[in-house]
Amino acid sequence: MGRLMAIEGRKNAQAAKRGAIFTKLVREISVAARLGGGDPAGNPRLRLAIDRALAASMPKDNIERAIKKATGELEGVDYEEVRYEGYAPGGIAVIVECLTDNRVRTVADVRHAFSKFGGNLGTEGSVAFMFRKVGVLTYGAGADEEKITEAAIEAGADDIKGYEDGAVEVITSPEAFESVKKAMEAAGLVPAEAGVTMRADNEVAVEGETAQQVVKLLDRLEDLDDVQHVYHNADLPDSAWQ
Missing domain, CATH: 3.30.70.980 (YebC, transcriptional regulation domain)
Incomplete structure (x- = not known):
């Protein structure tokens, strides 16, 4: 039982860390898109932020949603x-x-x-x-x-x-x-x-x-x-x- 609890604890800690990383990446994508537009082809900062997000295995839906919020297509936080x-x-x-x-x-x-x-x-x-x-x-x-x-x-x-x-x-x-x-x-x-x-x-x-x-x-x-x-x-x- 103790071993199972330890494994579950590690999983929860890993999930929390992953969530924190995603939070930081979403913020960077949001600011990059708001300042330079939602097209990564013409926005190097956004392109780099997207690359980092993909490298961290962030789902593409999360990335697209963050961009849409930043560009006003969806309601978001500034x-x-x-x-x-x-x-x-x-x-x-x-x-x-x-x-x-x-x-x-x-x-x-x-x-x-x-x-x-x-x-x-x-x-x-x-x-x-x-x-x-x-x-x-x-x-x-x-x-x-x-x-x-x-x-x-x-x-x-x-x-x-x-x-x-x-x-x-x-x-x-x-x-x-x-x-x-x-x-x-x-x-x-x-x-x-x-x-x-x-x-x-x-x-x-x-x-x-x-x-x-x-x-x-x-x-x-x-x-x-x-x-x-x-x-x-x-x-x-x-x-x-x-």
């Missing part, structure tokens, strides 16, 4: 984009991007997460200067780095990074991301993950209890419904995530 900046323990810079229908609720939740785990919410611009926006195409362990590098250079990528396990990242400017992605896919090099993100110019190493507190803060922020993305400049040991 979300606005807000960004918060602050510091985690150890002087770690954190950027929190949100989509919300209630700013008061969102800022209260974000501020509470920072204060609970030894951080503090800062003012706009307090840490943003430490980050830059880039496009990233990720190829998993064992990727053909030579072939990827050759294709990426030809496609106009800014940088290629190889890792010890054989994974490869192709870095682009935000403006070139779509064209580089298309060129890589046309060359038969489909990335495991692709998107536009924020990368810190320099990372700050933290260890021990400080690292654990940083991870707890990042996890809490990621779990908030209104939070879409969390970026930081922490260089964390693997043990901190356990």
Whole structure:
């Protein structure tokens, strides 16, 4: 009986996590469609949001419904984009991007997460200067780095990074991301993950209890419904995530 309850508990937890992911993806699709129109062919942000949703196994009906709500074909909720900046323990810079229908609720939740785990919410611009926006195409362990590098250079990528396990990242400017992605896919090099993100110019190493507190803060922020993305400049040991 206990084993069955444990299995059921895991299933419920997985379903809850999947639901939370879908909620965040639907919000991104909604905002992208509202700002740039419901046609993904002419809206790169919407196209990317749809790609992420399909990769997460979101049903196409959910995607279409979110677009229709955003474009006024169906009644829906208007979300606005807000960004918060602050510091985690150890002087770690954190950027929190949100989509919300209630700013008061969102800022209260974000501020509470920072204060609970030894951080503090800062003012706009307090840490943003430490980050830059880039496009990233990720190829998993064992990727053909030579072939990827050759294709990426030809496609106009800014940088290629190889890792010890054989994974490869192709870095682009935000403006070139779509064209580089298309060129890589046309060359038969489909990335495991692709998107536009924020990368810190320099990372700050933290260890021990400080690292654990940083991870707890990042996890809490990621779990908030209104939070879409969390970026930081922490260089964390693997043990901190356990």
